[in-house]
Amino acid sequence: MAVTKLKRKGLRNKLNAKARVTSIKDLLRKPDIRNVDVDAIKASFGEKAEA
Template sequence: MGVTRLKRKERKNRAIANNKQSAIKDLIKKPVIKNVDIEAIKKEFAEKAKSEKKA
């Protein structure tokens, strides 16, 4: 007896697997968003500006 291959289902399963893999790869490529203290950064810029004006 010959084996019937379900070609459409096979293509669909491969597409689903490839989409999952590509989604994981996309997530790995993106840098992690960290909590940033904006006020501290503003203070650093203000201090640098003051020191540059003095020099």
């Protein structure tokens, strides 16, 4: 019994996996917003306006 290989389905599966990996990498590349000190940034704007 012959076995046929589904090339287009395999290609789609590989593309979906690659897209998933790249999206996860993009999410990990972005800085975590919780580490930003908002009050310090606001204070620095006030210092620049006064100077």
